[in-house]
Amino acid sequence: MAAVLVGSAIVLSAQQGGRAGGPPAPPPTPQDGAPIDLTGYWVSVVTEDWRWRMVTPPKGDFASVPLNPEGTKVANAWDPATDGSCLAYGAAGVMREPTRVHITWENPQTLKVETDSGVQTRRFVFGTPQPPAQRSLQGYSAAEWEIAGAGGRGAPAGPRRGNLKITTTMMSGGWLRKNGVPYSENATLTEYYDRFPAPNKEEWFVVTTIVSDPKYLNTDFVTSTHFKKEADGAKWAPKPCKS
């Protein structure tokens, strides 16, 4: 009996936050409910994988990528004359490019991500997934906010926190690197966007990218790429890829 009562009291306590006005109403739109603001101009700062990202690596140089034999075969067949192809700017590869991104709300349900390198546009769509019938370079990106827990028991209410999760399917395939390291049309892309301040007050986001592709990869290909906030688009320099 004692255990039941004490347990009930804890539950009651845990629910007290909603007593005054009942549970908070859900935000009317994903834009209103965003726990982090990803809009604005951001620049990738290439402190990792520099010689595989800043320049086109030599044919067959796919260090760090867990290619399976089939993927290796495709990578080794890459034609250097195709360097600069838009295949390097598909959804699974473009965030790894040295690029600036411009993120805006296209509408309250859709975050639009534009890149100046390769001049690509990705759309992160909240709500019930409605994938298109046709595959495309950027595929279809379903978006959801992952809201952080409200804190430990007894912890004071803090600011709303969380991250953005993107699941991209319906891609037409492309390259993970400029030198033709492939991902297939069967690949699934999962991304987590986390925003944070640096100690010097600069704002950053990191996108953790997980490419699952049983056709060309032995295991998930996992990278994390960081972008720094810029004040405006003064350095925006569109450079189209070769279609």
Add this chain to the structure above:
Amino acid sequence: MTRDFQQIVVCALLVIGVASPAAAQVDLSGMWAPIFHEDQVERIPGPDVGDYAGLPINDAMRMRADSWDASLLTLPEHQCKPHPSTYGFRGVGNLRITTQVDDKTQAIIKLHTHIQWQEQRRDIWMDGRPHPPDYAAHTWQGFSTGTWEGNVLVVKTTHLKAGWIRRNGLLITDQATMTERFIRHGNYLTHIYVIEDPNYLTEPLIKTNGFQLTPNPNMQPYPCYPTVEVPREKGEVPHHLPGENPFLGEFAKKHNLPQNGVRGGAETALPEFMSGSGTRDPGPANRNATARTSNTGSRTPDPGPRDNEVHSLHVQGNVWLLHSAGVNAAVQIGDEGVLVVDTMTTGLGEKVVAEIKKLAGDKPIRWIVNTQVDSDHTGGNAKVAEAGESIIAGNFAGQAGQASANFAKVLTHENVEARLVKVQPALPQQALPTDTFFTDEFEIHFNGEAVQFIHVPNGHSDGDVMVFFRKSDVLVAGDVFNTNTFPVIDMEEGGSINGIVKSLNQILDITVPEDKQEGGTYVIPGHGRLTDEADVVEYRDMMTIIRDRVQNAIDKGMTLEQVKAARLVRDYEGRYGAARGAATADGFVEAAYRSLKK
């Protein structure tokens, strides 16, 4: 209401009413396998010499890395160094995270991380404790405190030793700090870290690592015992002289990369760098010709607090460090009384006494030992001696008079005494040495341990004394070792750079690290923070490298002005160049040059 029910309600109310400690928002505990899908070549086989691409390094760090010779790692004192926390999470081996909670409150006390390679063990304190004072010792993993921001663990780390950011000679200084974020997404862990170093980085360096939760619990021990791999002359430190590293160009050539890109700098990390619109670097051949900037001196000259008070820190055993901004002293306390090594300035004398009273109570101050003559080490002699008392008898009582029992004895090398008696205005009698020695070593047994007084000639001066407390395993080094600035070489009093190098190697002969080149013997420098062998090695390496550079310049027939203009200490002057006085970059180079020309 029955009595039982009343008790139950009371218990329930207690549970409701007491605010529970904040709990972890997500569980990070478990075994995590590193994912090497980024920088795999750098992280597993190792980076190429001269690959600095994308890193926001300044000219000083570039020069230091250019001088780095991989053979350095064959020195016994370098062999068992673990990765610092600023690099360890990039290295090989599983990461195990465990949580320690207070059994009574269930509050999280700390997270503990363990990485297999060289057993990198780290505590992340979650209980709100403050970071240690600036003058406390630094460690490879640093001192870390954590807080939760939503589901993200945010960790701030200070008190780091100088260590890698890339295993090809790119090091940060011991003044660097790090802020990390641990973010769990399902079975993946994203680790973001931001390093700031006022000496070597032009902007914060940000990197990320990935881990995957693994059911493999494999974690092997990693013992390491250094040995002589390559017979060398004592004190030899492998390095490349400026402009003479033959390997620097190989990396860019091998991979057909732009030479100015692989030399690093914040601009090389931005998209516009490769498109040609960024600020191009002049390249390695011209880097050394970069216009000379004024020597602004050390960015953090003294560990705080700078409140002109005397602070104490227990080192180990019977020994405490006394610290006031700019200068150190030490005390050994035991049943026989107090032995004081150096007394700081005249103005601090009473505060030294007060701090000793706080630590030792009524135990008498029996001995003062002066490591050298300078007034910032001897100025408080009179006040401290007056607060002490001696046991005297026999001939000494006859010579000095019974009244001398009212003061502590003052011991030093005879060369120090010879200068102290000439100080004008004359010092009071109680401030002057009562006991001197002229041999290489003098020793007593005090407070249950052997205490050795070791004469280290011709370093800072010709009379410097180091004090080694053998049982406590603490060495008080005096001014031959100084973590704040370059050493002051007092040539008028017999100092020389070769003497400094010899003294530092003498310290290394005494020190024995406990494990992984950390702990064990602690060393109290004349100025700066508490240290251990690895910190002395860092300083010894620097002194040796600079000595070799200046000697090489002399051998080439360069004049003092040419040597100064060549900025041969550019890689160290931000960290160790004093803003004024004899320990500025130019002042130190001049002393080194003149002492080597002698």
